[in-house]
Amino acid sequence: MRIVRTVDELRAWSRANRKECKTIGLVPTMGALHAGHASLIRAARERCDAVAVSIFVNPTQFGPNEDFAKYPRTFDADCALAASLGAEVVFAPAVEELYPEGAETFVDVEGLSGRLDGASRPGHFRGVATVVSKLFIAAEADLAFFGQKDAAQVAVLRRMTKDLRLATEIVVCPIVREVDGLALSSRNIYLTAPQRHQALALSRAIGVVESLVGHGQRNVPTLIEAVEAVFGAEPDVRVDYIVCVDWATLEPVEAATQGTLFAVAAWVGETRLIDNTIIG
16 A cells, blocks of 8 residues: 555556546545544445545644644554555645645535534535545545535535536445444544443434334424433533434425434534434
8 A cells, every 4th residue: 555645646546547447436534544434445445446545634624723733643553444444545645735835725615514514613614625626636536435424514525526517426335333322433532431421312312313213203393302302311412403404405304204314413521523314
């Protein structure tokens, strides 16, 4: 496995593979890889002939009071994991490589970028869309793999890809969970033992929704009320949002129908966590 640091190196690798009629897969990450990321790399390996994993903690998607400086960075372990799963390249650019001095171009998906996580983290999706568009252009990938846990992000990136007529297809892979149900996240490392227990409220909430829907409940206020009761039993968990939305637009819906996104976000201590389910 190679580690490349520049866009030119990544693009040369991609084009060399394309000359051999190979399909190119890209797994964009911010590092601190866990089993959820591993599932994305495996999926890319299954569907593509050549796989690149990007490791880049993107400064433009963090707000001024967020955790950019302390975001977990485990580069050597990340490279070892990526290599063991069959990635051919790790793209690990410096900030200056993706954001040259004086850079003034950003990608803003209006409307969608202000919903769900975008409402709680102003500017977040602008940073995500900008860096992912740069990665898509640099890697010239056929397929890019993302986790369902970041469902709102997926909606933004799908819209961006469609609007800009980018050739990369977005593939969404299922949420990977711990044995007790907690959705895997690089930020779980921040949780203390008591907070780790409290964080299970998110997966319990999702489980309640899935159970109710499985028994025929489709009324959104009823589903939200049931989730509020779950969080009410964990007073130290601060709810950010509980929503049932159209996955394409992130706009609220009146009934939970096939393909609807039910999503929650909450603060556990100083750590913000998200979880969701796709109805049906």
